[in-house]
Amino acid sequence: MKNRLVVVGTQWGDEGKGKITDYYASGADVVVRYQGGNNAGHTIAFDGQKFALQSIPSGIFNPHIKNIMANGMVVNPVSVVSELEALEARGVTDYKLFISDRAAVVMPYHSVLDGAAESLKGGKQIGTTKKGIGPAYADKFDRIGIRMGDLLDPDYFAVRLRDALEIKNRELEMFGCRTFSFDEIYGQYMELAGRIGKYICDTSVLINDEIEKGSKVLFEGAQGVMLCIDHGTYPYVTSSSPTASSVPLNAGIAPRYVDNVLGVCKAYTTRVGEGPFPTELDGEVADYIRERGHEYGTVTGRPRRVGWLDAVVLNHTRRVSGINYLALMLFDVLSGLDTVKICVAYELDGKRIETMPATIPQFQRCKPVYIELPGWKEDISGIKSFDELPQAAKNYVRKIEELTRTEVAVLSVGPDRLQTVTLKDIF
Numbered sequence: 001m002k003n004r005l006v007v008v009g010t011q012w013g014d015e016g017k018g019k020i021t022d023y024y025a026s027g028a029d030v031v032v033r034y035q036g037g038n039n040a041g042h043t044i045a046f047d048g049q050k051f052a053l054q055s056i057p058s059g060i061f062n063p064h065i066k067n068i069m070a071n072g073m074v075v076n077p078v079s080v081v082s083e084l085e086a087l088e089a090r091g092v093t094d095y096k097l098f099i100s101d102r103a104a105v106v107m108p109y110h111s112v113l114d115g116a117a118e119s120l121k122g123g124k125q126i127g128t129t130k131k132g133i134g135p136a137y138a139d140k141f142d143r144i145g146i147r148m149g150d151l152l153d154p155d156y157f158a159v160r161l162r163d164a165l166e167i168k169n170r171e172l173e174m175f176g177c178r179t180f181s182f183d184e185i186y187g188q189y190m191e192l193a194g195r196i197g198k199y200i201c202d203t204s205v206l207i208n209d210e211i212e213k214g215s216k217v218l219f220e221g222a223q224g225v226m227l228c229i230d231h232g233t234y235p236y237v238t239s240s241s242p243t244a245s246s247v248p249l250n251a252g253i254a255p256r257y258v259d260n261v262l263g264v265c266k267a268y269t270t271r272v273g274e275g276p277f278p279t280e281l282d283g284e285v286a287d288y289i290r291e292r293g294h295e296y297g298t299v300t301g302r303p304r305r306v307g308w309l310d311a312v313v314l315n316h317t318r319r320v321s322g323i324n325y326l327a328l329m330l331f332d333v334l335s336g337l338d339t340v341k342i343c344v345a346y347e348l349d350g351k352r353i354e355t356m357p358a359t360i361p362q363f364q365r366c367k368p369v370y371i372e373l374p375g376w377k378e379d380i381s382g383i384k385s386f387d388e389l390p391q392a393a394k395n396y397v398r399k400i401e402e403l404t405r406t407e408v409a410v411l412s413v414g415p416d417r418l419q420t421v422t423l424k425d426i427f
Contacts, residue, residue, distance in 0.1 A: 009224030010263040012271035016329035021058035029215035031059030034250040035240040036222030038079035063094035072250020074136040076106035077192040101149030110135040116175035137239040151193035204252025225317035236275025263323035279307035325409035337375040343368040
């Protein structure tokens with residue numbers, strides 16, 4: 001048994017990472033969000049209740065778990081306060097939260113710039129949530145960003161804010177957007193610092209201390225590997241890397257401490273936003289899957305695009321993220337279909353390929369090569385073991401393992417944490 005598990009999405013996000021993280025968090029001492037911001041929606045259901053988290057780690061419901069927002073995140077203090085207030089209003093008041101003093105801060109001008117940049121792209125929009133995540137990461141790498149630790153030093157924060165506004169207000173003017181005054185932001189963020197300052201600390205030290213003690217640490221990714229800034233369908237990607245490979249940098253730990261990676265994938269494929277999607281469906285089957293799977297964005301409410309499972313995508317994400325096991329989610333959604341399909345290769349300009357092209361024009365020309373398997377009619381939402389599955393459903397799971405050379409460790413057959421079947425104990 002290994003003590004450090006990374007949970008990553010293997011598709012374009014929305015795979016059910018929140019549920020799986022919550023499922024494994026019950027046995028964890030620490031849960032770490034290592035990238036992304038409040039553009040990520042994690043839905044968690046238990047005890048007849050449903051919670052939608054955006055930036056808070058999924059272990060927040062357990063008072064014994066240390067929940068860490070690590071340095072690889074971009075943190076919107078307004079969103080954090082709002083999420084905490086919403087949780088507390090529903091009785092979640094006993095929790096342990098830690099926010100990295102090195103995490104970048106999402107500022108008010110970031111969301112305005114995000115929306116303005118998207119509008120200029122016309123028909124070539126990325127499909128961002130317009131929450132300022134990309135501009136916040138851009139400022140981080142342009143070295144004009146503000147970090148959470150800066151909020152604890154009012155004088156230094158004032159210097160950093162003035163310097164940033166000199167540049168950001170000029171950018172806003174270029175876009176024809178309203179500018180921001182120093183006073184309106186400074187006062188608001190100093191008030192926010194007073195509310196969440198107690199959570200801000202050096203989380204790298206905290207995580208390493210826990211690892212040295214032998215604690216069980218769960219690293220929780222946002223979005224999915226196909227949205228990775230390096231290995232995803234660029235430019236239709238997020239602004240960080242959700243891969244397990246990014247955990248050491250984004251959490252401040254040594255690479256040797258990442259010793260197990262669970263890839264979360266739906267039993268089919270979805271994506272929100274723009275970009276190529278070789279197995280995308282429309283018509284009755286797409287509508288059937290979308291409605292049964294409630295495929296609408298947690299944060300945006302946008303209908304998700306729906307398609308068959310893509311083994312080319314899974315093998316790409318397995319390779320670049322070092323995935324050891326798979327968690328197969330929303331498996332029950334496929335019940336009732338006469339047949340199910342899996343994409344095993346692409347046809348690109350008349351040639352069969354089994355890897356994902358790097359450029360959008362090539363990926364757009366890829367046509368899926370399918371295998372077709374018998375479906376099953378039985379309701380599987382109440383099963384407690386793999387043996388209870390209909391034979392056709394078992395065959396579907398085993399075919400995925402064969403195609404990806406990766407063992408399925410977990411099956412999810414419903415939204416509640418109790419509707420989870422463990423095939424192999426990995427954490």
